[in-house]
Amino acid sequence: MAEAEVEELPKAIVRRLVKEKLAQVAAGGAEVIVNKDAMSAFAESARIFIHYLSATANDMCKESKRQTINADDVLKALDEMEFPEFVEPLNTSLQEFRNKNAARRSETTQKKAEKRRKIDKESLPQEQNDAADHGKTDED
């Protein structure tokens, strides 16, 4: 169902990114007006960029006889697409992304311990819920 619909990037986010960049570039800080057609073209261009980049990264992935696209495939794809200046800031972002994941893993381990305690406490109410579910299924 979802695949049939053409997925679009959120236009509000596209608009915000474009406005931020224009605010930086514009001399005197004057607001730059962007036409509706131009904003639609920006959103469409971003979507095509994702398609192009993901297809190129997928080709890199297949060349290495792997099935899962990883970060290196994306970076190599950017070189092939003639956007080499993107690689350096993306490496910086990737490092921070990985640091975030490491921090969140420790948090998830703590949450797991808490949930294990909750399971023991909620063992009785779970049985009641099962009975209620059976009642609902009978009604259906």
Added chain:
Amino acid sequence: MAGKKKALTNPASPSASASASTPKKSTATSKDRSTPKPRKNPNPKEEAPPPPPANNKRLNPQGGSNRKKKADAGTPSKKPKRQPPEPKPRKHKGAKSEKPHRVSGEGEKPTPTKKKKKKESSKEPKREKQQASAPMSTPSKKNKEAKRDTGGAGKPTPTKRKLGDVDPPQERPSGEGQASSPTPAKKRKDKAAAAEAVADHGAGSFPMARVRQIMRAEDATIRPSNEAVFLINKATEIFLKRFADDAYRNALKDRKKSIVYDNLSTAVCNQKRYKFLSDFVPQKVTAEDALKAPVSSQVNQPQ
């Protein structure tokens, strides 16, 4: 009534098949799990008070739009789940959280509207406290909306409530409108400070699920890792900024302070790196030229 039940059951089976076809995606399975519950719950509600068919027809599209909005709002909360590479415990967490929500759903049926409001306020901190429970809370929202829809007397007021409920989650991820743009940025900064990480570089601007769907829309065999999706998310952001800069320079050449479509198409034609956009952002051609050249018009039509 029987027809409605059948209609409800029919979409349930494709969702089940979808979950079966994509077992590897834990988030997809969680979505599929959450979707059938609200479908089943409204059945008994509809039976008890027999609403007229006209009201049902009117209510159906509203429900659809609400679901879509919820889906969009739900994406930011799901990001942290996907980042840790441990799908199995995620599923367990989801299974555990399902039962208490069902209990709360049952409790809500007899209670009046005032109590419902209180419960809504109480649930919000729950979402904030536990990110894992966020997707499970969405079906309860749907249940509430269904109840409001059944109340025919208060038609206008429930719509306002729905709008009020939907607006805050929308603002947070997307930052709609120019006026509201600074506030979500501040919120994000605060969250980043709390997480002790720079949000500007550590998080992508676009929803990760949306980027992943766009990647898989063209070639379903693509299997990206979370890091790859994040990099493509970030690369798209940088690309948009670069493209906006080039378009602005073209606007300056024309001595104008606003960006129009022609500035983008000119940038695409002038630079080689934007060649892949030539079919999607073409130069505008007048109708007369298109008619004079029938072959070129055929080429233009798919564009």
